[in-house]
Amino acid sequence: MNGRVAIVTGGAQSIGYAIAERLAKDGVKIVLADINGEAGAKATVALSEGGAQAVCIQTDISDRASVDAMTADVLKRYGQIDILVNNAGITGGSAPLWEQTDENWDRVMAVNLTAVFYACRAVIGPMRERKSGAIVSVASIAGKEGNPTLLPYSVSKAGVICLTKALAKEVATEGIRVNCVAPAVIETPMLAQMSAETVNYMTVKIPMGRLGKPQEVAAVVRFLASDDASFVTGQCYDVSGGRATY
Numbered sequence: 001m002n003g004r005v006a007i008v009t010g011g012a013q014s015i016g017y018a019i020a021e022r023l024a025k026d027g028v029k030i031v032l033a034d035i036n037g038e039a040g041a042k043a044t045v046a047l048s049e050g051g052a053q054a055v056c057i058q059t060d061i062s063d064r065a066s067v068d069a070m071t072a073d074v075l076k077r078y079g080q081i082d083i084l085v086n087n088a089g090i091t092g093g094s095a096p097l098w099e100q101t102d103e104n105w106d107r108v109m110a111v112n113l114t115a116v117f118y119a120c121r122a123v124i125g126p127m128r129e130r131k132s133g134a135i136v137s138v139a140s141i142a143g144k145e146g147n148p149t150l151l152p153y154s155v156s157k158a159g160v161i162c163l164t165k166a167l168a169k170e171v172a173t174e175g176i177r178v179n180c181v182a183p184a185v186i187e188t189p190m191l192a193q194m195s196a197e198t199v200n201y202m203t204v205k206i207p208m209g210r211l212g213k214p215q216e217v218a219a220v221v222r223f224l225a226s227d228d229a230s231f232v233t234g235q236c237y238d239v240s241g242g243r244a245t246y
C-alpha cells in the first residue's frame with residue numbers, strides 16, 4: 001500500500017476520516033474530497049501531524065464538473081489514482097414516502113448515487129490504463145433491508161450495491177476490483193440528521209446490541225482496498241453487528 005494514492009470522498013470527518021487515517025497508516029497518500037473545505041483543511045492538518053501525506057481538494061461530489069476537476073488535480077499532482085473510496089453521503093432526513101419532496105429525493109440520489117457514478121467514471125480510465133485499482137464504496141444496510149422513513153436513502157444505497165456488482169464485472173479482468181461495505185448504525189454526527197425514532201428502529205435490530213465505530217468500518221474498507229483482498233470483487237461486506245439477514 002505504501003506510496004499508493006487514495007481519494008476518500010467525504011473524508012473530512014467521521015467514517016471517511018477514519019478510513020483516511022487507516023489507509024495513511026499503510027503509507028497511502030490521501031486526498032480528501034469533501035464539500036466542507038474548512039473541515040477538510042483541519043482533517044488534513046490532523047492527518048499530517050500523524051505522519052500522513054494528505055491534501056484536501058474541496059469537491060461537491062454531486063457536481064460532475066467538480067468531480068472531474070478534482071480527479072484531474074489528483075492526476076496532475078501524483079500521476080495515478082490507486083484507490084477510490086466513495087464515502088460521502090447524506091440521509092435526507094426521516095419522513096414517510098407521502099411526505100417526501102421531489103427536491104429531497106433528487107438531492108439524496110445526487111449525493112449518494114449519481115456522485116458514485118461520476119467518481120467511478122472519472123477514475124476508471126486512469127485505472128484501466130495502468131491495469132490496477134481498487135474502488136470501495138460505503139453503501140448501507142439500508143440498501144439491503146430498506147429502512148422505513150429513509151426511503152430515498154435506502155434506494156440510493158441499493159443503487160450503490162448494484163453499481164458495485166455491475167462495474168466489478170466490467171473490469172474484473174483488468175486488474176481493478178470494485179467492492180462496497182454495508183454498515184449498520186455507526187456513531188457519527190450523521191445520526192443527528194434523522195429522528196430519534198428512526199435511529200432507534202435501526203439500533204434495536206443490531207444483534208450485538210451496540211452502535212458501530214467509524215474505525216470498525218475503516219478496517220473493512222482498508223482490507224477491501226488492499227492486496228489482501230486480491231480475489232475479492234463485486235461484493236458487499238456487512239459491518240453491521242450481525243444485522244443483515246442475507
Ligand SMILES: NC(=O)c1ccc[n+]([C@@H]2O[C@H](COP(=O)([O-])OP(=O)(O)OC[C@H]3O[C@@H](n4cnc5c(N)ncnc54)[C@H](O)[C@@H]3O)[C@@H](O)[C@H]2O)c1
Nearest residue numbers: 010014015034035060061087088089140183185186188190
Ligand atoms: N453513520 C451511520 O450510521 C452510517 C451507516 C451506514 C452507512 N453510512 C454511510 O457512511 C458514509 C459516511 O457517513 P458518516 O456517518 O461518516 O457521515 P457524516 O455526515 O459524519 O460525514 C459525511 C461527510 O461527507 C461530506 N459530504 C456531504 N455531502 C457532500 C458532497 N456533496 N460532496 C462532498 N462531500 C460531501 C460531509 O462534508 C462530511 O464530511 C455515508 O455514505 C453514509 O451514508 C453511515
